[in-house]
Amino acid sequence: MNFELTKYIPVIDFLAEVLGEHTEIVLQEIYQEEAGYVSSVVYIKHNISGRKIGAPGTDFVAKIIKSQEFKTKDYIVNYTGRSAQGHLLRSSSMFLKDTDDNLIGMLCINIDDSQLVKMSSLFNMGLQMLEGYLVDNQKNIQDNARVHVQENMYLSPDTSLEDAIYEFTGNKNIILSQMSKKKKKAIVSHLYDNGFFELKDSISKTATIFSMSEVSIYKYLQEIKEEK
Incomplete structure (x- = not known):
């Protein structure tokens, strides 16, 4: 050699x-x-x-x-x-x-x-079997697209409240601190109804988002509970 x-x-x-x-x-x-x-x-x-x-x-x-x-x-x-x-x-x-x-x-x-060729062959057979299933369920898929979303996935705890508020208002450019008490209370009520205040630090995070004190958020919640 x-x-x-x-x-x-x-x-x-x-x-x-x-x-x-x-x-x-x-x-x-x-x-x-x-x-x-x-x-x-x-x-x-x-x-x-x-x-x-x-x-x-x-x-x-x-x-x-x-x-x-x-x-x-x-x-x-x-x-x-x-x-x-x-x-x-x-x-x-x-x-x-x-x-x-x-x-x-x-x-x-x-x-x-x-071995990969054999696996590919089995995979293609599986795809053919699934094809009929997918066609039969296409209508269900389209119907599901119109179903009300019951779970949203958030990237972090810090964004969950913000996303929930924006979903409710439909406007990400709104200045929350300048909203009227009535609108702020409506948002807090929405968060309350959806269980957000069961989560840790939700009061303080909501207060920060609205540029309000935690005491004010507690007052809103008290009023909401009494009204309900």
Whole structure:
């Protein structure tokens, strides 16, 4: 093996650990003799292609050498490969070069996607089964869009009261501190009816929003309870 290729072995071991057993990683050595280029497998992890050390390079290697594509690219990714057993693989190759930019090897990653293909097939079957259900329930979905919302999701406790007030007034630009007592009391009544004052710190937060004292909010609540 070309000594310059040995530095890639720890990288291959690392990738093999990260990518798992369904991913084969191969180091191929390439060098030129008078009769032409020689290519062979010199290191392999997670063998799923059926090759062994010393196995010849692929026809892809031959095409790369003929086209000299390695001179303008550093790698090619996600092309289709085929194992010796006929399994289709998703393959990618990195071109390894010496200091003179000569091709000395290729680091190849071959991924067996057959399990994903099976899962995709099952998923598509599930979608077909759901299609009829979704069509049958389209009317219900449209009806639900007109149903009164009974639960609102808030991003934080600090915004829950503000959102509830704006929902009631229908105007986010309104200046609450300048509203009349009657309107403020109507909002407090709305909050009371919806249980907001059962929540922690709701009195103080409401007072802050209205720029009023907590005592004033308590008075509003007392009046509202008496009226009810």
